[in-house]
Amino acid sequence: MSQACVTRWISCPECEASCRDHALPPGTELHCQRCGVRVKKASGLRSLQPAWAFATAGLFFAVLANGNPILTFDVAGNTQSNLIVTGVFSLFQQGYGPVAALVFFAGLAGPVLHMAAVWYVAAACCLAQRWPALRRVAKLAESLEAWNLVPVYAVATVVAVVKLDMLGTVDWQQGAWWVLVLSLCSLFTVQFFDRGLVEQGLEELT
Ligand SMILES: [Zn+2]
Incomplete structure (x- = not known):
């Protein structure tokens, strides 16, 4: 029997039911x-x-x-970057512990963890390396996808700057450009991390 005739099964992301995969x-x-x-969509990705x-x-x-300041804010000679x-x-420090935790996770930890998980799974598939816990990391990448909120953070920053501009002088710093490029990279990462390709890659490895 040729490789193409072997029945592949992929599990539903919602209810875990096994679905017969086909081209x-x-x-x-x-x-x-x-x-x-939706379990899988046809994609032109290879x-x-x-x-x-x-x-x-x-x-x-x-x-x-x-690592770089996003903006400097100057109000009545008081500058803060x-x-x-x-x-x-x-x-x-202002007592908004849960909000601080949420901002930390959505603006920093979530996106980094998401991209690290994608990196691990994609690298293993591309290099044909059977690294440990690949399936678990792939699941993690999938569930963290919704938490990669850097693009939202970037838009919120622009809105905040428009408001702050009424109170003082706001100057964009170098970090703002890196946030912009990071937003684009995370959008493309999500776009190219195709579930069907991951399933296929992992199946070929194991
Ligand atoms: Zn289902």
Whole structure:
């Protein structure tokens, strides 16, 4: 029997039911028979290399975005320059512990963990390496996808700056550019980290 005839099963992301996988014509989708959720969509993608590339770049830009001030805020001669993590500390000191934790996770830990998980799985598939806990990391990457909120953070910052501009002078700093590039990288990482390709890659490894 040739490799192409072997029946593949993929599990539904919602109810874990096993769905029979098959080659999908362009523009069609595979839905779970039990709950109707989309399990796989036809994609023109052939490999996880773009996801790997964007995750690698994203991790570098995450370091730069967090290591450089985003903006300086000048009100009546009082100048302050801020890193992402400065905001988290200020919120914590003002007694907004849960909000600080949320900002830390959604603006910093979540995106970095998501891209690190994508990096691990995509690298293993591209290099054909059977690294430990690949399936668990792939699941983690999937569940963290919704928590990669850097693009939202970037838009919120722009809105905040428009408001702050009425109170004092706001100057963009280098970190803002890194946040912008990081947002683009995380959007592309999500776009190229195709579930069907991951399942296929992991199956070929194990
Ligand atoms: Zn289902």
